[in-house]
Amino acid sequence: MLTGLEEKILQCITRYITQNGHAPTLVEIGQLLDIKSKGTVHRYVDSLIDKGHLQRSGRSWRGLRLTGEQSRRLLILPFAGRIAAGKPIEAIPEQLEINFSDMLLGEDRYVLEVKGDSMIDAGILDRDLVIVRETQTANNGDIVVALIDNGETTLKKLRKHGDRVELIPANQTMAPLIYPADRVHIQGVVVGQVRSY
């Protein structure tokens, strides 16, 4: 179990290494985190080594290495920054980690696996998972799970026109479907999407 500062120092080192390819010095860590004493930094680096999150390679300068050890108790990964074609990775100083629990999980949510290409232009591919929040109401533009005539189900973008609703696939080869509002029951809206390679 890491303390607040241990956590911050580990994230700081992780990010520094992904950006620069080598570890920071103790003073550099201190500067990044606003700690004036390298003795203090050293103490925390030591405890991170004790706890198995870091390794020292010999006594050389910048000799810290990551062990890759990560807690599996929470859905948190280090955040390295933004990547745009043709530029260095841009670090976001305020955001050091991504908490997927916070982003994806919730009381009234469940997961569906998508079959088919009907939402491909919205970046939802065959076999992707989508996270759906259960609700009967949705807004224009939401991607919804809709039940039609109490039988078939579909995943489409929603547009309402008075007493009719339009269910719009995100695929240029498919046409939108228009139904009277009373034949379509919204079951939930898509709040997230996950793919693993």
Next chain:
Amino acid sequence: MLTGLEEKILQCITRYITQNGHAPTLVEIGQLLDIKSKGTVHRYVDSLIDKGHLQRSGRSWRGLRLTGEQSRRLLILPFAGRIAAGKPIEAIPEQLEINFSDMLLGEDRYVLEVKGDSMIDAGILDRDLVIVRETQTANNGDIVVALIDNGETTLKKLRKHGDRVELIPANQTMAPLIYPADRVHIQGVVVGQVRSY
């Protein structure tokens, strides 16, 4: 059987951990539930530990942990099945839940936010998050984080041709880039992708 306050405190701690990635202090719990005395909070936390709903790691700050079912709930969502346009949702009896820890976490992984549309045809949109596994080697067809000339970075599909490598955008308006192999350094491969709406 939990008393009313015990219930509230447990929920409060669970919510705090999902959102913040670490447990609250006694005073923070008090503030969230409008209890002024940390001694009182402490007493209820103690009884939650006695009843097996919480664990304490020594006397450390923020040292509370959830046990068993509670802690699993921070990693999973119920899995409802497959959705395909025009059919009922097909339930998969063997799979009742999705464990995001198994799907997303692993050694040497970090997260990048994607800027731009260069991978749009691969279902990776502007502002999506990708999970990258650090490695120097990659296979044909992998989506890689590549460092070019030790300066700029880019996210592209990889194809190797002997002593040259081709970096292929997934966007019909962009052309593939071909470089001598020694100018391109693979930093990692994309193993996952996440979007939240």
Next chain:
DNA sequence: TACAAAGTTCTCCTTATGTTCTCTTTTTTA
């Protein structure tokens, strides 16, 4: 080799947090 830069080992300090009490009030239940 001499010097600068970095790491190591200390000591001393402050503050935030957890722990242990006692006493009181409110709610539930027999």
Next chain:
DNA sequence: TAAAAAAGAGAACATAAGGAGAACTTTGTA
């Protein structure tokens, strides 16, 4: 209605966490 359980306040204390910096050793380099 009396007793028990639950909820609450707060003081006093112990200790983990965070912080500064001096003095020293080791490593890298001009």
